[in-house]
Amino acid sequence: MGKAEVEEMFARLKGLNPTPETELEYTTPYELLVAVTLSAQATDVGVNKATRKLFPVANTPAAIAALGVDGLKPYIATIGLFNTKAENVVAMARLLLERHGGEVPRDRAALEALPGVGRKTANVVLNTAFGEPTMAVDTHIFRVANRTGLAPGKTVRAVEDALLRTVPGHYLQDAHHWLILHGRYVCKARRPDCPHCAIRDLCRYKDKTPGEPVPATA
Structure with missing residues (x-):
């Protein structure tokens, strides 16, 4: 993805979920x-x-x-x-x-x-x-980063390093939450839900799931 496309990608993800959070329950x-x-x-x-x-x-x-x-x-x-x-x-x-x-x-x-x-x-x-701008790469983020062309890499560490270079600084704090949730619920491993994907037109994945694009909702 180009710089402008990356900016647009995260602008859309933020628009759908302005304050993403982990789905793990904790208080401390x-x-x-x-x-x-x-x-x-x-x-x-x-x-x-x-x-x-x-x-x-x-x-x-x-x-x-x-x-x-x-x-x-x-x-x-x-x-x-x-x-x-x-x-x-x-x-x-x-x-x-x-x-x-x-x-x-x-x-x-x-x-x-x-x-x-x-x-x-x-x-x-x-x-x-602690609010540090780190990038925790799990299987979902690894998949999304490679499929979309956002930050391709053959290893988890390579993808982490590529994301830290690629994701705009003003999105970095929440980026890993957006990417995890996108991978968990939209860009799924076996059958990605491309028709409901908010970044379908930006994504480089060649084998998109067929279907008419559906307007994205939160």
């Missing part, structure tokens, strides 16, 4: 960190069902550490890879208590040093909890 940076850690290879809907039961019981590093791995597992047993995730979340809680006074650090290196936290999770926390 720590709750967000736990929710994002649990969301790997799981749906936000599934994570929310689990955390609605967990967070009223334990939503601080101290409470999670006290719960322990065996105590945590029943709350997250419906989430994929729950055994490993339980170990990581409890180890993370203990490390936050030992190194950061029980607070979630606003630092990429410190976040990525926590058990179960990779670059994508750190980016989500930095962006959503």
Whole structure:
């Protein structure tokens, strides 16, 4: 996409959803960190069902550490890879208590040093909890960036770097939310809903789903 097309793309996405938010439910940076850690290879809907039961019981590093791995597992047993995730979340809680006074650090290196936290999770926390203009590339964003021609890349990191170069600065804070939601509900993996796509005319995808364009609505 050209510079003007990128600007138009995000202007349209913003017009449809001026204040996009994560679909994970949280009230504190720590709750967000736990929710994002649990969301790997799981749906936000599934994570929310689990955390609605967990967070009223334990939503601080101290409470999670006290719960322990065996105590945590029943709350997250419906989430994929729950055994490993339980170990990581409890180890993370203990490390936050030992190194950061029980607070979630606003630092990429410190976040990525926590058990179960990779670059994508750190980016989500930095962006959503702390307002940093980061780009958390998941499968949806990877797909949208490549399909549309917005920021093609063969790896997640290549797409992240390309998006940081390409997305206009005034859209960067909310860009990853717009792209995730677009990939989740419109530019879907198996059958993209091209007739309802607000950026269909800008998109470079050659195999668009046939159908007459439908006026975009929020």
